[in-house]
Amino acid sequence: MTTLSQLRRAALGLPEVEEGTHFGLVAFSVRGRGFASVTKDGQVRLRLPDTEVEAAVSAHPTGERILRAGALIGFRVPLADISGKDLNALVRAAWFRRAPKRLASALATxxxxxxxxxxxxxxxxxxxxxxxxxxxxxxxxxxxxxxxxxxxxxxxxxxxxxxxxxxxxxxxxxxxxx
CATH class of the missing domain: 1.10.150 (DNA polymerase; domain 1)
Structure with a gap:
């Protein structure tokens, strides 16, 4: 079981991440591009590449795909249902998807x-x-x-x-x- 503080630590440990709010939700962004947020009922929402979404859905039965206008944009899962290790990996994957290429390349290096x-x-x-x-x-x-x-x-x-x-x-x- 993970908490908002663990999500916060994972997100803010990445380069140029800012914490703010988006439609009243706690949200994390890199250079203005959101990659993670938490709903009021404790679900973490992550902007992930399609392949990562499918892997996350397979690994976390309580999680689900997030669709916008019929397009797959991410994954959501209750924070209580995901391990810290899995959460860290998903937060990094979401960050890499939304970060500018040079910044992502610097972190990869x-x-x-x-x-x-x-x-x-x-x-x-x-x-x-x-x-x-x-x-x-x-x-x-x-x-x-x-x-x-x-x-x-x-x-x-x-x-x-x-x-x-x-x-x-x-x-x-x-x-x-x-």
């Missing part, structure tokens, strides 16, 4: 966990934390310094150990977290 050669992110933070930071557009320590500890911990893949390592690396350069 970040998902490989390979840092740019000029990046000064410490390797000791680990691949999950590196992917999370790169996925959030934080490619170097100077960019990490613009975030607070809580903001970093909110990124899926960044834990207390990674924050300690980043804090120490920032201190070595005379910087600190925001």
């Amino acid at each position: 970040a998902d490989t966990g390979v840092t740019a050669e000029a990046s000064d992110l410490p390797a000791a933070i680990g691949r999950p934390a590196t992917r999370a930071l790169l996925g959030a557009g934080l490619t170097g320590l100077a960019q990490v310094a613009t975030r607070s500890e809580d903001e970093l911990l909110a990124l899926h893949g960044v834990g207390p150990k990674a924050v300690r390592i980043l804090t120490a690396a920032l201190a070595e350069k005379g910087m600190s977290l925001h």
Whole structure:
């Protein structure tokens, strides 16, 4: 069973996501293009590619297709009926569908966990934390310094150990977290 806070964490952990409302619903968008929302009765609505919709319908019997003017546009399922892992995957798929191509490409590259050669992110933070930071557009320590500890911990893949390592690396350069 998942909650709105888990959905919020999954969505806001992706680059350039904003939370707002759409017709009174909690909604998430990337550069103004909505990709996820939650109805008042606790159903998450995701804008997904057709193939992802069919896979989601097969995997989640309480879910259903969303049609608009006869065209398949997404998938909806009660938050209580989906696991956190499945929700994270569906939120990412919805984000990739709605994000601009360059931004989606940057996140796909970040998902490989390979840092740019000029990046000064410490390797000791680990691949999950590196992917999370790169996925959030934080490619170097100077960019990490613009975030607070809580903001970093909110990124899926960044834990207390990674924050300690980043804090120490920032201190070595005379910087600190925001």
